[in-house]
Amino acid sequence: MRTQHGVSLTYGLLETLGQSIVSGHYDGSGFPTEAELCQQFSASRTVAREAVKMLTAKGLLSARPRQGTKVEPVSRWNLLDPDVTRWLMERPFSNTIYREFTEVRLAIEPVAAALAAQHADRKDIKAIRDGLNGMRDHAAEHDQALAADIEFHVAILRASGNPFFWQLRELINTALRLSIGVTNKISGHTASIPAHEAVLIAIEKGDADGALHAMRAILLESLELIKTYDPAVGE
């Protein structure tokens, strides 16, 4: 295995295997043994073992002598691990996972907004406002509008002052990127600027309850969109 774009062999293999596992590549067939891994990826045993150990640390694999290395059931995966979350995005779009992401966001973000209303300092508020302005200014260019949308939501997580909320930034990043796949198919729908502005205003006023409900409204709408749109039917 050749080292690619600055990543070490071990981390390259970690990435490759992580994506393969999450996308179900080994579901029927069982995971390769160490020897097979070394051969398939032309890697040394050290590299293969360390990649497997890292995947084990994330709950994706387990290994025992004689029994081999197995893919763990999804219920054991560390779904909130940023790497795992990211790998989840690389697999074929699933309405279910998108709904589950949004349910997590529905739980976290309103409370984060409420905490932000209580604790945000000037710098926090500037970051949130920058996100909102970006959404407004680049409404036409999808990529930049999405980036600004993400910036807005992540800035609120940070402003909450709770490091655990901050951990979920990768999930929200992923969820919002998935969401374009959904909302683009629904004619004329774009992220609502006024709804986002309401959140900012409430945070600026220190209105925790207002921020909570304004954010909750944004996410409830997303959740409604998902339920309305069933990919099996068409739109």
Add this chain to the structure above:
Amino acid sequence: MRTQHGVSLTYGLLETLGQSIVSGHYDGSGFPTEAELCQQFSASRTVAREAVKMLTAKGLLSARPRQGTKVEPVSRWNLLDPDVTRWLMERPFSNTIYREFTEVRLAIEPVAAALAAQHADRKDIKAIRDGLNGMRDHAAEHDQALAADIEFHVAILRASGNPFFWQLRELINTALRLSIGVTNKISGHTASIPAHEAVLIAIEKGDADGALHAMRAILLESLELIKTYDPAVGE
């Protein structure tokens, strides 16, 4: 290093190092080099490296040639990793971390209860009721009452049907175990049975909004308790 109680050397070292890092043992001094680790723990380089790699996968460490291995800032830790969460409990009690845990619970559990009200099947409800009954029947014995309390809350996470919520069981487990350290110091306080019962009843009725608010009430009370009780003052 001798293998202890059935754990492999690598996992033993992972546990030891994880606890040490989280408890701040290397904060001033910097993390040992591979060579030093091998010597200090009488471990082979493979064992040391694999333990370090797993800690890297959890965001606690980073390693670069010539620069050595460093403890990452807390903001990079995978705080929602079950192992990390558990290690956090082993360090000296901190009012801050307990508040942060409870804020996460305040976000997650009400929404989980609402989803449970929509999706719970008979088995889910039985598990929740078992928890509640356990709290009632063993109100006097602290250990069993705590276990039942945990069972109640975790059963609701499971009943939500969202695997991401289920990931937070270790955090809730830890938070509730920490909570006895707080509530025991507040005379006469025990987990409120009626408040928990209200959650169960709402879930049984399929009343999502009722379940959400009932659960929210429980957690808001916990949060109030923390604010009231300042360990610096005494009680």
Add this chain to the structure above:
DNA sequence: TTAAGACAATTGTATAATAAAAAATGCCGC
């Protein structure tokens, strides 16, 4: 003073050999 190059420290990678675990197999006595 600065830049080029040599040096050194530390992690990264490779390989070989042995140990331990546990499943599979075969053997034996009955």
Add this chain to the structure above:
DNA sequence: GCGGCATTTTTTATTATACAATTGTCTTAA
């Protein structure tokens, strides 16, 4: 035939060693 026990075999776990790659530091010369 069949149950139980010893043996074999497969696979990961551990140890040891050597070399490569990276990068900070020091030296030296222009």
